[in-house]
Every structure is written in structure tokens, then in C-alpha cells.
Amino acid sequence: MIDLTSKEPVTRQALRINPIAGCQPLGAMYASLGIHGCMPHSYGTSGCSRFQKTLLKRHFRKSSKVTTSVLKESAAIFGGDANLKTAIKNIFETYNPEIVAVHTTCLSETIGDDIKACLYDFPIPEGKYLIHANTPSYTGSHITGFSNMVSSAIQYLAQVTANPNNKACILPGFINPGDMKEIKRISRLMGVDNIMFPDTCGVFGQRGVERINEYPAGGTKVANIIDLGNCKKTFALGKYASEAAAVQLKNQCGVPFKLMDLPIGIEATDRFIMELKQLGQQDVANDLEEEREQLIDIILDAHSFFYNKKVALFGDPDIIIALSEFIAGIGMIPQYAVTGTPGAYFEDRMQQIFSKYDIDGIAKSSADLFDLQQWLKNDPVDLLMGDTHGKLLARAEDVPLVRIGFPIMDRHVHSYLPIVGYRGAIRILEMILNALMDRFDRDHPENDLVFI
Amino acid sequence: MVSITERKNMANKVLTGERAISSLMMDMPGMVCKHGCSYVACRGLVLTPISGILIITHGPVGCSYYSWGGNRLRHQAANAQHDYFSNSFSTHMDESDIIFGGEKKLKQAIKEAVEIFRPPVIAICSTCPIGLIGDDVQSIAEAAEKEYGVKVISFSCEGFRSIPGYRIANMGIIENVIGTGQNNVGKYPVNIIGEFYNGQRAKEIARIFKHIGYDIVAVLMGDGNYDDLKNAHQAKLNLFNSDKVVADLVEVMQDKFGTDWMGFNFIGLDNIINSLKNMADFFGTPELLSKTEDLIADELAKIQDSMDDYKMKLKNRIAVIQEDEFVSRHYQALFSDLDVNPVMVGNELFCRPGQNEMSFMSAVERGCSTPDTKLGVRYDTDLEHYHINLPVRLYEQIKTKTTINDTNGVHSKMAYDSILIPNLTHGETEQLLNTIQPDIYFPGIKENFAGVGTGYRSCFFNADDYRFDYGGFRGAIHFAQDLLMAINMSVWQNNVAPWKIDQ
Numbered sequence A: 001m002i003d004l005t006s007k008e009p010v011t012r013q014a015l016r017i018n019p020i021a022g023c024q025p026l027g028a029m030y031a032s033l034g035i036h037g038c039m040p041h042s043y044g045t046s047g048c049s050r051f052q053k054t055l056l057k058r059h060f061r062k063s064s065k066v067t068t069s070v071l072k073e074s075a076a077i078f079g080g081d082a083n084l085k086t087a088i089k090n091i092f093e094t095y096n097p098e099i100v101a102v103h104t105t106c107l108s109e110t111i112g113d114d115i116k117a118c119l120y121d122f123p124i125p126e127g128k129y130l131i132h133a134n135t136p137s138y139t140g141s142h143i144t145g146f147s148n149m150v151s152s153a154i155q156y157l158a159q160v161t162a163n164p165n166n167k168a169c170i171l172p173g174f175i176n177p178g179d180m181k182e183i184k185r186i187s188r189l190m191g192v193d194n195i196m197f198p199d200t201c202g203v204f205g206q207r208g209v210e211r212i213n214e215y216p217a218g219g220t221k222v223a224n225i226i227d228l229g230n231c232k233k234t235f236a237l238g239k240y241a242s243e244a245a246a247v248q249l250k251n252q253c254g255v256p257f258k259l260m261d262l263p264i265g266i267e268a269t270d271r272f273i274m275e276l277k278q279l280g281q282q283d284v285a286n287d288l289e290e291e292r293e294q295l296i297d298i299i300l301d302a303h304s305f306f307y308n309k310k311v312a313l314f315g316d317p318d319i320i321i322a323l324s325e326f327i328a329g330i331g332m333i334p335q336y337a338v339t340g341t342p343g344a345y346f347e348d349r350m351q352q353i354f355s356k357y358d359i360d361g362i363a364k365s366s367a368d369l370f371d372l373q374q375w376l377k378n379d380p381v382d383l384l385m386g387d388t389h390g391k392l393l394a395r396a397e398d399v400p401l402v403r404i405g406f407p408i409m410d411r412h413v414h415s416y417l418p419i420v421g422y423r424g425a426i427r428i429l430e431m432i433l434n435a436l437m438d439r440f441d442r443d444h445p446e447n448d449l450v451f452i
Numbered sequence B: 001m002v003s004i005t006e007r008k009n010m011a012n013k014v015l016t017g018e019r020a021i022s023s024l025m026m027d028m029p030g031m032v033c034k035h036g037c038s039y040v041a042c043r044g045l046v047l048t049p050i051s052g053i054l055i056i057t058h059g060p061v062g063c064s065y066y067s068w069g070g071n072r073l074r075h076q077a078a079n080a081q082h083d084y085f086s087n088s089f090s091t092h093m094d095e096s097d098i099i100f101g102g103e104k105k106l107k108q109a110i111k112e113a114v115e116i117f118r119p120p121v122i123a124i125c126s127t128c129p130i131g132l133i134g135d136d137v138q139s140i141a142e143a144a145e146k147e148y149g150v151k152v153i154s155f156s157c158e159g160f161r162s163i164p165g166y167r168i169a170n171m172g173i174i175e176n177v178i179g180t181g182q183n184n185v186g187k188y189p190v191n192i193i194g195e196f197y198n199g200q201r202a203k204e205i206a207r208i209f210k211h212i213g214y215d216i217v218a219v220l221m222g223d224g225n226y227d228d229l230k231n232a233h234q235a236k237l238n239l240f241n242s243d244k245v246v247a248d249l250v251e252v253m254q255d256k257f258g259t260d261w262m263g264f265n266f267i268g269l270d271n272i273i274n275s276l277k278n279m280a281d282f283f284g285t286p287e288l289l290s291k292t293e294d295l296i297a298d299e300l301a302k303i304q305d306s307m308d309d310y311k312m313k314l315k316n317r318i319a320v321i322q323e324d325e326f327v328s329r330h331y332q333a334l335f336s337d338l339d340v341n342p343v344m345v346g347n348e349l350f351c352r353p354g355q356n357e358m359s360f361m362s363a364v365e366r367g368c369s370t371p372d373t374k375l376g377v378r379y380d381t382d383l384e385h386y387h388i389n390l391p392v393r394l395y396e397q398i399k400t401k402t403t404i405n406d407t408n409g410v411h412s413k414m415a416y417d418s419i420l421i422p423n424l425t426h427g428e429t430e431q432l433l434n435t436i437q438p439d440i441y442f443p444g445i446k447e448n449f450a451g452v453g454t455g456y457r458s459c460f461f462n463a464d465d466y467r468f469d470y471g472g473f474r475g476a477i478h479f480a481q482d483l484l485m486a487i488n489m490s491v492w493q494n495n496v497a498p499w500k501i502d503q
């Protein structure tokens, strides 16, 4: 039964019920897939990679090639070095990737294998690359794993070479390819040449089947990752997913960075564009101005339908922060904001938003959907925003759900369309309005049903 | 550990007769594979479908998050209050638990689960780190059982274990659950042990069985529930309808409770009819036999018209299927119902139903062909990933148009009136596809068989996505509908952009 949650608050210290976040290897896998010609390698048992690959496939509706070192009992006793070496040899022989990105799992981390030492003198084929990230699944969440893989790739690859490339490095965080594409478009319109890393455009959305040793056209090229060291500036979008990598690039290659929220909603997009404007020394493009005007217009037109509606948001911290700021800024009430990823920043930042808009909201990191459901039972909301797992909540509490974030397994198209930028904000608004107005119509008596 | 080149050579030897059994090892580090692990099977295949069990995953949060609701089972809970299917529970171990041990947390988690949900039974599934840090899950479970008066069963299904998870789970169920109930059962009591993800098939089986007069005592790895399982020992016959191996489950049950077993297949008309007849023969009463005959005749009559209609539409179409052995076998049965010519590419070796891996492997090692399953349908085994299995007639047609490098292993399998060509390279497969020009192409689970032949009308009906079920008497009709939908989908007209079409 979907509704077994009690109304009376219960305190829990150990039992996690209906989590909102996966484990680190999932994020690392997604980040690796954003490298062109990359074979992600899960250093663990076969189950982990199967789980994560399946989840990615359900969200993007395309499957990806991922390998595993199939650790067994012997590895648990003697260490997995031999498996890892054989695996990498096999990968290069069979799949001919440009680069192999190894990430660990809780098994290999608990065994305590030192990957760096193990791979130290591994004979990598000429012109190929091998990188690794430690992604112990018992700390952080998939967002942490994503961040770890991006930082590691930078650590392994980025270099300062003779010529500055006059480009911006954009670290987009764990977002859909549709969003990455929109961010690149905005940046191009602002005259800022950029390298986005990772970049999953053209990785999942591709038609056609590849051969065994062919890779999708998309993804950040290794040469470009190396070139990140020559960038003028880094835009790290989202503290949780991108800050560590930006810091890494700064320490390693001296590229200054600006840490920003994901450009979701008016204010965050404004801030992003102002930064781009400063860097690109160019006026804001007409297209963007027009989109912003449209967005403001729409908000004015539809205001009465969403004003003062209470919303519960759950999902990845960077997205939830930016989304909360957006909806609070247009007169909605982000009553509850929860994320499964641990870290104090989330709650602090949410408190800032709450106090700016004078909202008596609750924000919790390292939370689960059971927490949220208990709150909802005591003080309900008008709308839920979050990933597919919320559909059980939505049914149980009879609240409409706007699907946003990761993973969305029960709808199509979402990964192609953006939620970032002004156009993305328009799309979010459309989703919110449709959900609320459908509900409004559903709940209205027959004789009150009107066309306008 | 074998590298891929060594492995290929070994596989060749298996096919040519100089066999080397180690080549049958499925676990190749660094290969793209879709295998799960012990936990995946234990929790996902066996425990999740049992309504009434609250499963606590002991480990970091990942495993419980991914396996939450993953098994697409439309199941009907006997008691909604104790149906935890749509929830996910874990101990969410963090770094300090890994360092100092997770026992305290597990105890606390059990306590909380009991207090909040009051479940009749709790299962604890351990994930990877547990086996390494040495938590004594078994004794915690025993202590908790005493303390709370709730049954607590622990499953040591850490992902790195080579023992298949379904075996760990099934053995746990046999030891702790089956045999604890004393409900009365009907005259022809049977258990169903089958791996179906889809409640529709369960309903269809239940309908037919009820009609004939069987009493379904319990269902394992299907739409089952805990209370029924307690009485499973009262069944006279275990029917297994599993895509994968059901470990020694049925054999152990035979030893322990004397339950007989037989294979049972609900996909494809011939399979269904054979299965039903076998079952009636087993009980052997004239009443059952005649009811079975009647039912079969009835059901066949009901679908006769649509079948004829679809057969006409699909006659002599050619389908190419690139799937693993189990899915292929289903297709094969369905296709033969519809008179479509199936060409199978890339079957993959797994194990025989009803045989555990060990006995299967040793049989191959001894030089025997694959062992027959008792009373069940016999399946052929194909030993290498990239081979093609095509009807003799088609082979004769295309033989002259294509060259195949390795003709050593070409042999025909009279059973299916088909030819098996082993060790096909990608190039060869593509070439064959071009020659065969299939009407429909099933690329299967792509990561497994990197595809060839882009540009053919293709569709996916894989286990992960199925919303429809092709089992039961109407299965072939549903399949035909979907097949025609895929072949006729109007988007194929616009598949290629106009500027890409050679003038």
C-alpha cells in the first residue's frame, strides 16, 4: 500500500525510508558519460553498475555502455587489483575507448584498494587515457559522486599550456542534456566561447545503434578537458555538484571561478547573464531580452493561479535551491524543501530564501520522503515538485506532482527540454500552471466549469 | 582470469568439440554486461514480490534506492496494511558505520521498523560492505525475533557472493517460511514458481487454473504473499515457469516435503497446451483431463478468428531478433504461432531451467548435451554470443549472396528446422542482415549486443519495459498487435531526412 506513513511524527535514528538520493557511483557514471569516447568502469560487483545503468536508462530512455570488474569473494579477501587490471586490458582491447573512467563502489572502498598504486604502471595504449575517482557510496550521494568524478577528471587531465584559449569553463552539474544545451546557447548568445564539462548532449539523445567500439558523437572531448587549464574563468553552477571541480581547476591551473546557483528562474538566470556579460563584454542579446520579457509577461498574466500556493520540493540540492528561489520570487510558497544529499549548505541557503520572502518553511538535508510525507499529513501543500519517486506521495496525499529533476522514469521527452534560462523558466511555469489548473478543473463542480 | 581473446578461443573450442569449460564463465572483468548481483536477485527477484515482508537493506543507501519499485510487478496485496512494495527501507550506513560496524544501526533500524509498521515479518538483506566489516546479522535477527515477537530472517546476499541471490533467498524461504502454516488446500494443489514481472500473466494463469480446478497454494517469484507461502509444502506439484534457473529450489522442496515438480511454460500456444496436459497427466484423474481438454478447445476457438487474421497479415514476414536466450525463446514460440520466420542473432548462454549451473556445467564437461528438464520442454543451448540461428529455407536463399568466414560450426538443428552459425563477427552479422532484409528487427537490450543494422524497422519489447504480456492464450494476439504496430508505425516513413536520401 502506498500510504503506510503515520501522521504522528516519529523520530528515527537509523531507518531510512524512501530515500531521495542514490549513491556516489551513479553520479560518477553520469559524469563519465559526459566525456566523449569514454567507457565508465565500475570497480565493484556487477550489481552496482547494473542498478545505476538501469536508472540512467529509465530516465533517458537510452541505454549506455558501462563496464564492471565483477568482483567476487576472492577479491573481497585478496583485493581486486587483478580484476581491475584485467578489466582495463579487456576494455581497451574490446571497446577501444579514448578514455576509461574508473569509479569505486562501497565494496572496493571497504576493501581499501589503492587504485592509483594499482594502475601506476599499467600499460595504457598510446594516445589513450585512464582516470579514476574515489566514490565511496557510504558518504554523500550521487551528487557527491558526480562532483568527485568531475574533479578527478580535471585533476588527471587539465593542463596549462602555452596559449590561453579565451574561453569560459562551464561546470553545469548534474542536469539534463536539454539544460546543458540551453546553457551553451545562452553563453554563445552572450559571446562567451566555452567548454562545458561534462556535457551529455548527444550522448543519450542519439538515434541509431553503435557498434561495439563506437561511441556517441556527444560528450566533452578529452582535448577540451585538457584545455580547461587555459580557460579565462570557470562558472561553477551549483555548489554541490560543481564547486569541488572549480576549486581543483583553480588550484591546479590558476583559473579563477565564480560559484553560482544553477540558472533556474529569473534571478539566477539574471545573475548568470550578468556574469557572462562581464566576461564577454557584450550587450545582452535580443533573443534573451525577448525571452525574459515573455517570462515576466506570463508571470503577470497567470499570477492569480499560482499566487500563494504552497509547494513541497524534493530532489537534488542544487536544483531544489534554485527552484525554490524561483517559485518564491513569483509569489509561491516553497513550504518544504528536502534533499537526500547531506551537507549544511542546503539548509543555510534555504533559510536565506525563506527569510528573504518571509516564509515559515522547513528545509532538511539528508532527509527522505517519509519525513516529507509526515509533514504533508500535518500541514498539506497544493503542489509537489520532484522526481518520479514522488508519484506515490502524490497519490497518497492527493496532491498534483510536477516532475522535475532526476530520475523521471514515467514520462517521456523531459530530458530533451530545458528548465534553465528564461525559456526553461517558462517551461517550468507551464508545468506548474497545467498541474494546478488541471487540478482546479477536476475539483470544480460541473456548473462552474468554464472555458476561460 | 581470462582475457577476451583467450576467452574467444576457448569458446571456439567449446563449439568445435575440444571444450574448455572455464570459457563458460560469465564473469569477465571489463565486459559490458547486464548481470546483477546476489543482492539484486535475492531482493529483486524473490523477496520483493512477496507481499507482507518488510525488507530492510543493510548497507549504504544506494542499493535500496535502486531496487525500490524496480521490479515492475503489478501485484495485488492480500493485506494492504502489510504490503511494503512501494516503500524502500535501509540502514543507510555512513562512514562511521563502515569503520565501527553497523550492528548498532541495524538493531535500531529493526526496532524502528517494528514500531512504525508492525510488520508480520522482516527480511534483512546485506549488501557488499557487510560481509567485509563482519556484522553478525544472523544473531541480530535472532535476537530481534525474540525481543519483538516478529519473524526476522536474514539473507547474506552481499553483491560479491558467487552464490546466486535467488538461491540464497529461496533457501531462506524454505528454511524459515514454508512449512509453518497449516491451511487446508484443495484437491489439486499446486505452487507456481515463476519469474514474471507482470501481474497480467499471473491473473491469466489464475483464471485458467481455477477454471480447470487447480488450487494455487503459493506463488514464489511472482505475485505471491507471505501467508500463502507458509502453506506451500501442502502442494502436490511445483510448477516452475522461470526464465532463469530456479536453483535447487524445486529439488530441495522435493526432498524436504516430497513435492513433485515439472516445467511449465505459459508463452506460446504449444507450450501452454503441453504444460496443461502434462499437469493433468500428473494428477491423472479423468475429471481433470476432460476439463483440460475442454478448456483448451474453448480457448483455441475463442482466438481462432483473430489468429487467422493476424497470420494472414504476418505470413512470411521475417523478424531478426537480437536478444538473450530466454527472451529469444519466448519470441520463438510466439513467432511460430504466427507463422513469422524468426532469425535469432546473438543468443547467450545461461543455464537450463531446473538445472543448477553446476550440474549443467558438469554435464557439458562430461561431453553430454545439455540435460533434459524433467517432463518439461527441452531447450537448445547456443554457446557463443555472436551467432545466428536461421531457418534452413532462408539460409538456402542467402547462402550464395554472402560469405561466412567460419563455417566450421555451421550445423543444423532439426528441432527448429534452423541453422546455427556460431561466432559471427559484427561485420558478418551486418552483412547477413543486409541480405535477409528483415521486416522487423529487435535490437534487444542494446548494451548487450551492440547493434547492427541500423535503419531497419525495429522495436523493443524487453523484459524491463514490458507493459504488455505475451503469455496465455491471447498472448500471441497481443504480440501480433504490437508487431504490426511496430512494422506499420507511420514514423518510419520519415525515418530518414529528405536531404539524406540519395536521389
Ligand code: SF4
Pocket: A023, A024, A025, A044, A047, A048, A051, A104, A105, A106, A107, A137, B059, B060, B061, B062, B063, B064, B127, B128, B159
Ligand atoms: S550502495 Fe554500494 S553496493 Fe549498493 S549500488 Fe551503491 S556502490 Fe553498489
